[in-house]
Amino acid sequence: MKIVVCIKQVPSTNEVRLDPVTNTIMRDGRQSVTNPFDTYAIEQAVQIKEELGGEVIALSMGIPATERLLRDAASRGVDSAMLLSDRSFAGADTLATAYTLSLGIRRFHDIDLILCGKMAVDGDTAQIGPELAENLGIPHITDVSEFISVSSKDIVCKKITDTGHQVLRVKLPALLTVVKDINMPRLPSIPGIIFGLTAPFELRDAEALKADPKRIGLSGSPTQVVKTYVPQRQSEAQQIEGDAKIQADSIVKLIKEVQ
Template sequence: MRTIVCIKQVPSTNEVRLDPETKTIIRDGRQSVTNPFDTYAIEQAVQIKELLGGEVIGLSMGIPSTERLLRDAMSRGVDSSLLLSDRSFAGADTLATSYTLSLGVRSIGDFDLILCGKMAVDGDTAQIGPELAENLGIPHVTDVVELVEVSEEKILCKKATDKGHQILEVDLPALITVVKDINMPRLPSIPGIEFSLNAPFDIRNATDLNADTARIGLSGSPTQVVKTYIPERTRTAVELTGDTESQVKGIMKIIEEVI
């Protein structure tokens, strides 16, 4: 079984910085972590390898320092990684990102299954997985909470819906996005860390991928953000004085004003 797992970097804190001109998120590798939902995709990919054999390949698009996150994934069981990194990829929306990732997948070659996290916590669109599958022309299932059965030809998965769950059988190759309830990600092992330090790692740019420049980065993004801002946070305090009865009346007055 040849499995590809998509890994995205996100800000490590809630203090997201925005480019004042492009209105896109400024990504600083020193302050980034692996997207939490993707950690469950990594674990699921490794579990499939342990069950059926084969290999797991990490795939990401980002700045060069994203290598740190991909090597962390290799310390947890991923066998090799491919980073798509080029200045021309910057500012991409989900459509341009999924196109670029599809080029990365095609450059890897044959595969059986692609796993993605449900969504990225900095964008919350949940669009990359389905758009990537459409670019590749393969079936996909979102919000998978359990892989009931996995074989070389097909998977049987349990999908969360607004009304409960669905059990779906999907022929491979296919793509699924997973939620956090699907497993418990493992910690890196000492042998895993040792392996990750010298594990196979590849970086490819737009030229290597023969990318259509009209479909990548900011220029290839049909989504144009007109205005983005971070709300100002203010805190006020009201001091209540007097005896207990006076303070209680003061609290009740504040509650009435809020309600």
Template sequence: MNIIVCIKQVPSMANVQIDPETGRLQRDGVESVINPFDEYAIEEGVRIREKAGGKVIVITMGPPQAESALREAISKGADEAILISDKVFGGADTLATSYTLSSAIKFIGDYDLIICGRQASDGDTAQVGPGTAEMLNIPHITYVKKIELLGDKSIRVERIMEDGCDLIESPLPALLTVGKEINVPRISSLKGKMLAKKAVIKTLDAATINADAKRIGLNGSPTQVIKIFTPPQRTCGEKLTGDAKKIAVALVKRLSELGIA
């Protein structure tokens, strides 16, 4: 079973602080990490490989610095890692990114399953997975919380819906997106980190994957960001202190004034 896991490097939310004065994100020294949802995708890929054999190839589209995310994926059990990087990919929206990833996956070729995190924590769109599947002309299933292999030609999955779970069977190859419900990702082991340090990471550029210049980067992006702004920051309204009863009375009074309680 050859599995491709698509990941993205994002700024770590763990230490992002907001400047209380300006309400801006303070990005000094914010480290880049693997998108949290992609951690589950990597783990699931590795678990399937441990059961069914084959290999896990992790790919990412991004600047050269994204290589560190790929190395981390290797430390968590991926077999190979490929960086899809070219200046002409810059400014891509979800559609252009889907096209670029699908072109790279076609170039890589032999695969049975593609797993992605359900969305990236910076953009939060959840669009690249399904978009990539469409461009590869394979089925996709989002919000998967359980994967069962039925031989090497199909899978049965549980997909989370707002009111429960749908059970769906799909032929392979297929693309799945996953979140935290599916597994608990492993922590990179010492030996994994040593492997990651030594790993050779291939880079694919636009020419290699034969990408159409009109469909990549800013030119291939139907959406354009025209304005970016910081929403007004919330500040503390009223502090209620004192003994518990006094606080409770004060709160309920205010809630009832608002027509809530």
């Protein structure tokens, strides 16, 4: 079984910096972590490899510092990694990102399964998985909460729906996105951390991928963000003095003022 896991970096804190010109998120590799939903995809891929044998490859598009996150994935059971990094990729929306990732996946041969997290916690679109599958021309299932059976030919899984769940069978190759209830991601072992430091790693730019300049980055993004801002959080405390009646009257007055 040959599995590709798609990984995205997301901000590690609530402090999100926005580019004032493009209105896109400014990513700093030192202040980023693996998208939480993607950690469940990594664990599921490793579990399938342990059961059926094979290879797990981590794939990501991002700045060069994203290599740190890919090596962390290697410490958790991933065999090798590829990073797609180029200034021309910057500002990509989900459509341009899915196209770029599809070029990276096409560099591999005989891929059986692609796993992605349900969505990225900084964008919440849940579009990358389905769009990537459509680029590759393969079937896909979203919001998978359980793998009931896995073979070299197909997968039977449970998908969460608005009213409950569905049990579906999909022929391979296919793409599945997983939810956080599917497993409990393992922590890196000491041998895993050592392996992660020297695990096979490839870096590919737009030229190496033979990417169409009109389909990557801002130029390839039909979604245009008109305005984005981070809400300013303010809090203040007011001390109320006096007896119980005075305090109660003061609280009622304050509540009416904010309603």
